[in-house]
Amino acid sequence: MQDAAHGALAPDAILTVDHLTMRFGGLTAVDDVSFSVRDRSITSIIGPNGAGKTTVFNCLTGFYKPTIGRLALRHGGAVHLLERMEGFRICKEARVARTFQNIRLFGAMTVLENLMVAQHNRLMVASGFSLLGLFGAASFRAAERAAIDKARFWLDRVGLTDRADWEAGNLPYGDQRRLEIARAMCTDPALLCLDEPAAGLNPRESASLNDLLRTIRDSHGIAVLLIEHDMSVVMEISDHIIVLDYGRKIASGSPENVRNDPAVIRAYLGEEEALPPEIAADLEGGR
Amino acid sequence: MEYFVQQLINGLTLGAIYALIAIGYTMVYGIIGMINFAHGEIYMIGAFLAVIAFTGLGIIGLTWVPAAIIVVLLIAMFFTAAYGWTVERIAYRPLRGSHRLAPLISAIGMSIFLQNYVQIAQGAKIKPLPPVVQGNIPLMESASGFTVSISYLQLIIILLTVGLMLGFTYLIQRTSLGRSQRACEQDLKMASLLGVDVDRTISLTFVMGAALAAVAGVMITMYYGVIDFFIGFLAGVKAFTAAVLGGIGSLPGAMLGGLLIGLIEAFWSAYFSVEYKDVATFVILVVVLIFRPTGLLGRPEVEKV
Numbered sequence: 001m002q003d004a005a006h007g008a009l010a011p012d013a014i015l016t017v018d019h020l021t022m023r024f025g026g027l028t029a030v031d032d033v034s035f036s037v038r039d040r041s042i043t044s045i046i047g048p049n050g051a052g053k054t055t056v057f058n059c060l061t062g063f064y065k066p067t068i069g070r071l072a073l074r075h076g077g078a079v080h081l082l083e084r085m086e087g088f089r090i091c092k093e094a095r096v097a098r099t100f101q102n103i104r105l106f107g108a109m110t111v112l113e114n115l116m117v118a119q120h121n122r123l124m125v126a127s128g129f130s131l132l133g134l135f136g137a138a139s140f141r142a143a144e145r146a147a148i149d150k151a152r153f154w155l156d157r158v159g160l161t162d163r164a165d166w167e168a169g170n171l172p173y174g175d176q177r178r179l180e181i182a183r184a185m186c187t188d189p190a191l192l193c194l195d196e197p198a199a200g201l202n203p204r205e206s207a208s209l210n211d212l213l214r215t216i217r218d219s220h221g222i223a224v225l226l227i228e229h230d231m232s233v234v235m236e237i238s239d240h241i242i243v244l245d246y247g248r249k250i251a252s253g254s255p256e257n258v259r260n261d262p263a264v265i266r267a268y269l270g271e272e273e274a275l276p277p278e279i280a281a282d283l284e285g286g287r
Numbered sequence: 288m289e290y291f292v293q294q295l296i297n298g299l300t301l302g303a304i305y306a307l308i309a310i311g312y313t314m315v316y317g318i319i320g321m322i323n324f325a326h327g328e329i330y331m332i333g334a335f336l337a338v339i340a341f342t343g344l345g346i347i348g349l350t351w352v353p354a355a356i357i358v359v360l361l362i363a364m365f366f367t368a369a370y371g372w373t374v375e376r377i378a379y380r381p382l383r384g385s386h387r388l389a390p391l392i393s394a395i396g397m398s399i400f401l402q403n404y405v406q407i408a409q410g411a412k413i414k415p416l417p418p419v420v421q422g423n424i425p426l427m428e429s430a431s432g433f434t435v436s437i438s439y440l441q442l443i444i445i446l447l448t449v450g451l452m453l454g455f456t457y458l459i460q461r462t463s464l465g466r467s468q469r470a471c472e473q474d475l476k477m478a479s480l481l482g483v484d485v486d487r488t489i490s491l492t493f494v495m496g497a498a499l500a501a502v503a504g505v506m507i508t509m510y511y512g513v514i515d516f517f518i519g520f521l522a523g524v525k526a527f528t529a530a531v532l533g534g535i536g537s538l539p540g541a542m543l544g545g546l547l548i549g550l551i552e553a554f555w556s557a558y559f560s561v562e563y564k565d566v567a568t569f570v571i572l573v574v575v576l577i578f579r580p581t582g583l584l585g586r587p588e589v590e591k592v
Binding site: 061062063087088090091092097098104106107108109113116117118119120121123124140144183187 | 462463464466467469470473474476477478479480481482483484485586
């Protein structure tokens with residue numbers, strides 16, 4: 001089953017993308033791409049620069065309204081059509097979280113506060129839209145404590161506990177990347193979308209990133225959708241890989257299949273072109 | 288010396304009122320980067336609601352002063368907040384995402400509209416309010432017989448303002464609403480990706496700013512005893528000056544700026560000339576904008592290259 005990626009064929013899919021097309025004027029950034037993400041799996045989207053990977057993410061998280069296509073997310077017996085949802089509902093109701101290639105933390109807030117903002121919705125309900133919070137109601141304090149516990153759990157996981165009170169903007173680069181993942185996890189996602197989480201990490205850091213992503217998949221049962229250029233990450237942890245080139249899906253399958261797919265090799269390394277005969281003759285003669 | 292202390296008390300009272308208004312400017316600027324020029328009018332509406340509510344309470348016979356003040360405050364805060372919410376909803380939200388100038392012009396239009404609306408609905412004549420709180424506490428007396436005193440009303444204004452500021456700071460720093468407001472301030476789009484309802488957060492910011500302006504309106508009505516439909520303009524511009532002086536976008540800055548503007552006005556009137564007190568305030572606006580555009584407590588915006 002080479003193309004298990006196609007929606008209808010994958011019954012345990014949490015995300016099904018059908019015929020996604022995104023045009024900007026005359027430019028087609030994503031062209032009729034279909035794939036699905038299975039529950040409790042790590043799916044990677046790879047491809048050369050400009051292949052449309054981030055555009056797919058932007059469609060999933062409400063930055064762009066797709067020109068054509070259906071983005072269906074299923075969990076808890078409900079189907080959420082992401083292309084029709086407003087920005088904040090994608091996180092609140094469909095439970096999709098994402099991180100960015102260029103990190104977008106709240107730089108002037110502390111590490112802990114960044115994680116608390118991600119738990120905003122639960123806290124708002126518990127605190128009676130903060131009115132009860134003003135009067136120090138018990139339900140508010142209990143919810144606040146629970147939120148701090150959750151934040152602490154993820155800080156432990158990403159190794160930032162001793163920096164909880166730092167301003168996020170002052171953290172070193174690698175820490176900021178991990179904090180962004182922790183913050184996304186604090187929203188309680190069903191699907192976690194990571195845009196180049198290994199960019200700029202050293203080999204040791206990207207190895208620990210691999211461990212973190214495996215934990216998220218295995219212990220928390222969360223589906224991860226990953227854009228990544230670092231093949232040491234992609235090939236090692238992906239259950240399924242989708243390859244885009246010029247906005248089209250050119251291959252998909254297990255890491256092993258994709259690695260040996262001639263279309264993929266062509267996209268990355270270019271076509272082997274035959275030299276014009278006279279030049280070939282010159283080269284031969286010169287030798 | 289006695290004269291100085293008396294002016295200090297007067298200046299603090301005035302400063303407290305400016306600070307309450309300035310918070311509305313600074314919070315709205317912080318979250319959506321626009322100057323809400325209709326905010327002065329929101330304050331003016333708060334003042335009118337105070338007159339209406341006091342009159343109404345007089346008619347139904349609620350004359351116990353502490354209860355009357357609390358009821359009037361609640362009524363004024365509620366209705367003024369509704370005005371603040373409505374202004375945002377119809378004049379600013381539809382323009383979000385358009386050019387920066389569009390909501391600014393819309394705000395000026397809203398300001399003119401509200402002024403004229405109150406002028407037509409309430410008449411152009413000044414509205415008097417008989418003194419509600421009378422009496423004062425003498426503090427010290429000079430050899431020449433000049434008595435320094437703080438009136439009960441001044442005491443109420445200062446204490447109420449301090450209380451509101453503390454509560455407000457707590458709200459912004461410690462509750463989840465405040466956290467999401469600060470998050471929206473830094474990155475609206477990212478906040479919405481974390482599930483924060485950005486539109487509602489912005490609406491609540493307007494509601495909170497308007498409620499504080501209403502308190503200022505009620506207090507000024509009781510303090511001066513007369514209001515008209517035009518008081519919002521000058522008070523609004525002065526509170527805006529206070530917000531800029533403290534550093535626009537900074538909450539403690541707005542409080543500090545408000546106090547400083549109040550003190551400067553009081554001392555300028557006392558030692559130089561009453562006629563030029565507004566000039567003194569606005570000279571400060573110009574000087575701050577030229578030499579320290581980030582204000583006293585504002586953060587400079589660092590553009591990363």
